[in-house]
Amino acid sequence: MSKKKIYDTDSAEKERAVLVKLMQERNESAALASLAELWRLAETAGAEVAAQVIQNKSAPDPATYIGKGKVEEISELCRTADINLAVFDCELSPSQIKNLEDMIGNNVRVIDRSMLILDIFALHATSGEGKLQVELAQLKYTVPRLIGKGTELSRQGGSATIASRGPGESKLETDRRYIKGRIVSLERQLAELAENRKTRRNQRDRSGIIKVAIAGYTNAGKSTLLNYLTGAGITAEDKLFATLDPTTRRYSLPSGRTVLITDTVGFIRNLPHQFIKAFHSTLEEVKYADIIIVMMDASDSECINQAKVSMDLISKLGGKDKKILCVFNKCDKADEEEDYSETDPQFAEKEDFFRISAKTGDGIEKLVERIDELSGNLSNRKGEKSGLYDAR
Numbered sequence: 001m002s003k004k005k006i007y008d009t010d011s012a013e014k015e016r017a018v019l020v021k022l023m024q025e026r027n028e029s030a031a032l033a034s035l036a037e038l039w040r041l042a043e044t045a046g047a048e049v050a051a052q053v054i055q056n057k058s059a060p061d062p063a064t065y066i067g068k069g070k071v072e073e074i075s076e077l078c079r080t081a082d083i084n085l086a087v088f089d090c091e092l093s094p095s096q097i098k099n100l101e102d103m104i105g106n107n108v109r110v111i112d113r114s115m116l117i118l119d120i121f122a123l124h125a126t127s128g129e130g131k132l133q134v135e136l137a138q139l140k141y142t143v144p145r146l147i148g149k150g151t152e153l154s155r156q157g158g159s160a161t162i163a164s165r166g167p168g169e170s171k172l173e174t175d176r177r178y179i180k181g182r183i184v185s186l187e188r189q190l191a192e193l194a195e196n197r198k199t200r201r202n203q204r205d206r207s208g209i210i211k212v213a214i215a216g217y218t219n220a221g222k223s224t225l226l227n228y229l230t231g232a233g234i235t236a237e238d239k240l241f242a243t244l245d246p247t248t249r250r251y252s253l254p255s256g257r258t259v260l261i262t263d264t265v266g267f268i269r270n271l272p273h274q275f276i277k278a279f280h281s282t283l284e285e286v287k288y289a290d291i292i293i294v295m296m297d298a299s300d301s302e303c304i305n306q307a308k309v310s311m312d313l314i315s316k317l318g319g320k321d322k323k324i325l326c327v328f329n330k331c332d333k334a335d336e337e338e339d340y341s342e343t344d345p346q347f348a349e350k351e352d353f354f355r356i357s358a359k360t361g362d363g364i365e366k367l368v369e370r371i372d373e374l375s376g377n378l379s380n381r382k383g384e385k386s387g388l389y390d391a392r
């Protein structure tokens with residue numbers, strides 16, 4: 001267990017958390033990987049993970065998600081181990097949260113996986129648009145789960161706590177009517193920003209310049225790749241969701257042609273649909289790209305699942321028919337030379353699977369050559385359509 005504080009401010013006290021998992025999946029290794037991911041999410045959000053509790057149960061309890069006996073066990077654990085946060089690896093209903101908090105007692109707050117992810121988004125949002133998107137997602141997802149519980153929602157004991165921070169924090173005590181109005185206002189503001197984005201996109205389209213999006217699982221090395229190629233200087237850290245706002249840079253290919261490369265927000269399994277809606281304009285970068293680099297961490301045992309989750313989300317976002325390059329990163333620390341193109345050939349054409357290291361530069365030359373070749377073909381096609389023949 002890492003004792004290192006990932007998130008720390010003068011006012012924020014570290015929360016001690018217990019992670020709770022209902023083991024109903026037939027695939028036990030996937031369930032354990034999901035729990036390990038929850039651990040990393042909790043740490044990224046600033047909590048210290050003190051314990052994890054697993055229950056084998058075929059179906060969740062409608063009232064308490066886990067069985068009543070297990071709830072009592074957790075209550076005792078929280079009391080003896082000084083735990084004040086219980087994070088469930090699932091989506092909890094508002095009434096389940098209320099019942100669990102009542103039964104666990106000891107002022108332990110109960111949150112689910114999505115509330116935890118949203119909390120990380122709140123910590124990492126820097127742009128105006130990012131903050132609006134986080135607030136919208138909080139109002140749509142978190143607030144219905146918090147209001148009406150009689151719980152103090154604002155800063156507790158003077159410290160910002162998980163699932164109560166972020167741009168929406170000061171609004172959390174207000175009533176439902178206010179919240180509805182705020183949602184409408186946020187949606188309007190985001191629609192305006194999306195319209196601005198569209199105008200900028202149309203301008204780029206008219207120039208015939210080819211757009212490359214770096215998408216893929218969180219922590220796969222997307223920002224590291226953009227930094228390697230363009231010296232963009234984006235924060236690249238061993239954290240989940242270090243990047244929330246997209247960054248675009250120009251990049252000169254060996255042929256002399258220029259493309260625009262965008263680093264985007266990472267994907268993760270079980271992203272709630274409210275998030276996809278709230279972060280639509282950011283995620284949309286993928287939809288309007290000509291070429292999508294889908295990045296996975298080859299050194300992670302969950303690499304193939306990361307690829308599946310990423311491809312599912314790309315399909316949902318309307319990027320399925322784009323040219324997809326499957327990039328398995330961190331090959332410098334991956335154990336074996338697995339042939340991913342054999343494992344999952346439906347993701348991309350066989351020649352479009354790459355093993356690279358964005359850290360050492362290994363394999364990047366080949367990837368860049370392929371982008372050059374594809375962008376040549378694509379810009380010829382674009383040029384024919386628009387009457388422009390040279391995108392340089």
Ligand SMILES: Nc1nc2c(ncn2[C@@H]2O[C@H](COP(=O)(O)OP(=O)(O)OP(=O)(O)O)[C@@H](O)[C@H]2O)c(=O)[nH]1
Pocket residue numbers: 217218219220221222223224225235236237238239240241242243244265266267329330331332333356357358359360
């Ligand atoms: N060993 C090794 N580490 C890498 C490589 N590429 C990235 N990393 C490390 O992996 C971590 C995550 O890298 P990022 O570039 O921040 O990953 P990301 O996909 O942008 O992550 P999010 O923005 O959080 O979704 C950092 O600690 C990087 O230094 C690589 O090729 N090899």
Ligand SMILES: [Mg+2]
Pocket residue numbers: 222223224235236242243263
């Ligand atoms: Mg990043």
